[in-house]
Amino acid sequence: MDHSVPAATRATRACPGGPLRPRAWRCALLAGALVAALSSGCSKKEERLGAPPPPPPAAKPAACAGGGGTISDAASAPFFPRTTGGFCLDPNGGEKTFGESAPLPLDSICDMFDGECEIYKGFGVRRVVEARYVSGEGGSATVDVHLSKFGSTEGAYGMFTKRTVGDGDPADEATPRTIEGGGAAAMGVGNAYLWRGQYLAEITYNDEALAEAALKSSSEKVLPGLVKEMGAKLPGEPSLPPAAEALPRDNMIPLGIRYETKDVLGVDGAGPGAFGYYKEVDKRYRVVAIVRDDVDQAKDVLSTLAKLPGAAREKGIGDGAVRLMNKDGEGSATEWVFARAAKTVYGIGDEARVLRNGMTADEHAKLTLTKEEKTARLKKLVSAPAR
DSSP: OOTTSOHHHHHHHHSSSSSSOOOOHHHHHHHHHHHHHHTTTSOHHHHHHTOOOOOOOOBOTTTTTTOOOOOOOTTTGGGSOSEETTEEEOTTOOOEEEETTSSBOGGGHHHHTTTOHHHHHHTTEEEEEEEEEEETTOBSOEEEEEEEEESSHHHHHHHHHHHHTTTSOTTSTTSOEEOOSSSEEEEOSSEEEEEETTEEEEEEEEOTTSOHHHHHHHHHTTHHHHHHHHHHHSOSOOSOOHHHHTSOOTTEEEEEEEEESSOGGGOTTOOOEEEEEEEETTEEEEEEEEEOSSHHHHHHHHHHHHTSTTOEEESSSTTOEEEEEEOOTTSOOEEEEEEEETTEEEEEEEOGGGOOTTOOHHHHHHHSOOHHHHHHHHHHHHHSOOO
């Protein structure tokens, strides 16, 4: 356990739902309980001031008899079905809207997303709507929806991949699985993610009365249907950003794409691009695609990579190629080979998630492609017709 991390933060991380997740009642209560236990020595006055808020009131039976509530925000109302899977929009209303043409400032999403507003801003979020569905049978079950609009398709898709893959490994069994909806959608334990165009919907099933297994089962009956409905209603094309679309699909791990809106591999001037995660038997590797507006810009990317310490030009691959070693923090160095085909730069590199410092050469070889294997796959990529 990382004891340098505050206890409340550790409790929040322990809740399921991927690398990042909007605040859910059960996570908040877990963190709150842990903080309370660690703060038992506080004065009576402090205890009274720090008392947790009461849980949301349970829905009454037949809460959806009137067809459910409505969304008062005209810009987003068409995207929310009034009823879904035995739930309906809260008849008491109460949705909140933040950002452009909204009553609440965008900075207020910091409270809603557990202080992660800077991550959203980094991907270009412009507007967020928070809405709630309640059970038509009554009880404590609710479904919370956070619908974010970003300044670009790339920003919205980038945030989607941050939620589903983040800094983790999509081959991990805890990674959300693909479901149908919009341009891309995923289902975790009690939560789901939906992307289309400039929109990202993060949907959470809450019920304090259920253990995790029962919560998972109940959410599976409701969330996929809501994702599919909202995915059909959201505007924008469902096609992936060009760099993500350029990635090869053979041997790609499900949901194995991470989109970076800033410089890939942290290289200044490399620009945005998409990483794909791949597995062939026991060997793991990544492919990166960087698509520019024209050939000259793609040449500049390759030139930038060639200037990195230890980089070397390679011959006989596409319209120019570069080999380099990349090291991120304290992790093992990874080998990458890049090549250009017209206005696209491709790279194939080692999967850092399966490497560790101190591995023997044989251990390393069992999990990675050789330089020759990378080169062969790269030649195939750069000679293939553009999709």
